[in-house]
Amino acid sequence: MATPKNRAQELQARFGNTVSSAQVNEYIADVGIRYSTITKQLKKYKVPNTKGQWNLASLASQREALEHTFQATDLPTKVESASIVTEKALVQNLVPLKDPEFVPFGNFNDVKKVLKSKQFYPAFITGLSGNGKTYSVEQACAALNRELIRVNITIETDEDDLIGGFRLVDGDTVWHNGPVIEALEKGAVLLLDEVDLASNKILCLQSILEGNGVFLKKIGRYVKPAKGFTVIATANTKGKGSDDGRFVGTNVLNEAFLERFPLTFEQEYPTPVTEAKILAFHCEDKDYIKNLCDWADIIRRTFKDGGIDEVISTRRLVHIAQAYAIFNDKAKAISTCINRFDDETKQAFQELYDKVDAKVDFEVDNNQQTS
Numbered sequence: 001m002a003t004p005k006n007r008a009q010e011l012q013a014r015f016g017n018t019v020s021s022a023q024v025n026e027y028i029a030d031v032g033i034r035y036s037t038i039t040k041q042l043k044k045y046k047v048p049n050t051k052g053q054w055n056l057a058s059l060a061s062q063r064e065a066l067e068h069t070f071q072a073t074d075l076p077t078k079v080e081s082a083s084i085v086t087e088k089a090l091v092q093n094l095v096p097l098k099d100p101e102f103v104p105f106g107n108f109n110d111v112k113k114v115l116k117s118k119q120f121y122p123a124f125i126t127g128l129s130g131n132g133k134t135y136s137v138e139q140a141c142a143a144l145n146r147e148l149i150r151v152n153i154t155i156e157t158d159e160d161d162l163i164g165g166f167r168l169v170d171g172d173t174v175w176h177n178g179p180v181i182e183a184l185e186k187g188a189v190l191l192l193d194e195v196d197l198a199s200n201k202i203l204c205l206q207s208i209l210e211g212n213g214v215f216l217k218k219i220g221r222y223v224k225p226a227k228g229f230t231v232i233a234t235a236n237t238k239g240k241g242s243d244d245g246r247f248v249g250t251n252v253l254n255e256a257f258l259e260r261f262p263l264t265f266e267q268e269y270p271t272p273v274t275e276a277k278i279l280a281f282h283c284e285d286k287d288y289i290k291n292l293c294d295w296a297d298i299i300r301r302t303f304k305d306g307g308i309d310e311v312i313s314t315r316r317l318v319h320i321a322q323a324y325a326i327f328n329d330k331a332k333a334i335s336t337c338i339n340r341f342d343d344e345t346k347q348a349f350q351e352l353y354d355k356v357d358a359k360v361d362f363e364v365d366n367n368q369q370t371s
Contacts, residue, residue: 006217007041012056013215013222014207021052030206030256094147094188096138101281104139105274106132107265112140114263115189115230120211122231122260124195126238127267129247130313133234134193136267146228147188149179153195155249159204163214175219180205184213187226196235196250202257205231209260233261269314272297278314282321288330291357292317298352310345312338331360 010031015023019042028038045054107125114121125133134150141148151162159165164178183190195202208214209231213224236242239253270278272293279289296312303311316337324333334353338346350362 007038008045008056009215009217010207011042011054014210014212017055017057019054019056024052024054030203094149094186095145096142096148098142099139101278102135102139103270103274103277104136105270106136106267108136108140110265111136111232112143115140115146116144118187118228118230120225120230121262122209122233123263123265124239124258124261125232125234125265125267126236128269128311128313129236130315131267131269132314133267134191137189137191137232137234141189147183147186148191149183149186149188150191150193151179152193153198153202155197155199155251157198158201162202163204163216166218180208181214181216181223184208184223184225184229187228190229190231192231192233194235195233196237196239196241196247196253198251198253200254203254206257206260209257231261238264269296269300275314275317279317279321282318283324285324288324288357289321291353292320294356295353298355299349302352308345308348310341310349312349330357331362334360335362 011019011024011027014027024038024042025035028035042054045056045058047053047055111123111125114123125137127133138148138150140146151157160178162178162180164176164181166173167176168174169176177185180190182188192198208225211225213222215222235250236247237250239258241252242248242250269275272290275293275296276289279292280286283289296314296317299308299312302308320333320337323337324330327333327336334350335346338349341349353360354362
């Protein structure tokens with residue numbers, strides 16, 4: 001549970017030395033405590049003869065004293081050594097490599113414009129799996145020579161994973177920056193991948209998503225975002241959970257968290273024409289490529305109409321093209337790559353492929369797999 005001092009420090013980091021009742025109301029809406037509780041905790045900072053105003057300037061001098069205390073003990077040396085360790089660990093090129101096989105589609109140009117502006121403008125990209133959400137962000141950063149720090153979010157991800165914490169290094173306890181702090185200080189793009197898998201522990205990013213930086217309570221240091229820093233989150237849902245059960249493990253995200261993303265892009269699968277360009281890097285048979293793309297398009301339309309419960313992603317089509325390059329067998333390439341689906345869905349997919357290419361004999365391949 002946060003102490004009164006921690007609450008005051010969080011308010012100061014977010015709003016500055018002078019805090020109004022409106023700002024307090026905004027803060028308590030995010031952290032889930034009562035107005036009466038926070039005002040009691042802020043009693044010593046109340047500005048006399050005013051209504052709903054608090055002066056937190058005294059906290060700055062307390063932090064300065066704390067920093068002097070660090071410098072007078074062994075701990076600051078360890079904190080400094082931690083920053084050296086962190087720098088050595090991250091002295092590398094964080095700009096993603098350009099993929100010569102990348103084909104722009106969907107929201108790529110819009111994402112690229114946001115990143116090119118170097119403004120702090122968080123964006124949320126949602127869409128079904130395997131349609132290039134993360135890949136497009138990586139390639140936008142590659143095209144713009146922008147540093148990218150990607151964090152894969154899970155239900156276990158917490159403040160220590162994101163912001164940082166103390167680590168035991170060679171017998172010493174040293175502070176180690178988390179990926180969020182590294183991105184803040186470098187002015188890099190922070191990519192929160194699969195963010196809808198997160199728990200409410202992700203709320204530690206609230207002030208960061210407002211562009212205000214973060215106060216590191218454990219070492220008494222405030223980190224401001226460098227120019228160019230911004231946040232992009234990707235998810236299979238819109239943060240409202242998965243009603244149909246397709247994305248098990250996704251969670252309903254806090255509304256205040258979602259509200260801090262001004263932009264939401266809905267990523268669709270590429271058109272058959274664009275998808276054919278992608279597959280051409282993996283397969284030389286143009287007729288097979290066209291049939292695969294038409295087949296995937298039929299499946300997706302059938303999926304939208306509720307005719308089937310699964311869908312073929314662009315990633316899955318690439319897998320099939322690669323399998324064909326290995327086995328030189330069209331039916332086997334498709335069958336082995338759709339074996340992950342249940343038997344009923346697999347059969348439905350094969351029957352739909354027959355509609356675009358009746359020459360492929362799945363019966364022979366199915367018999368070979370079962371024999």
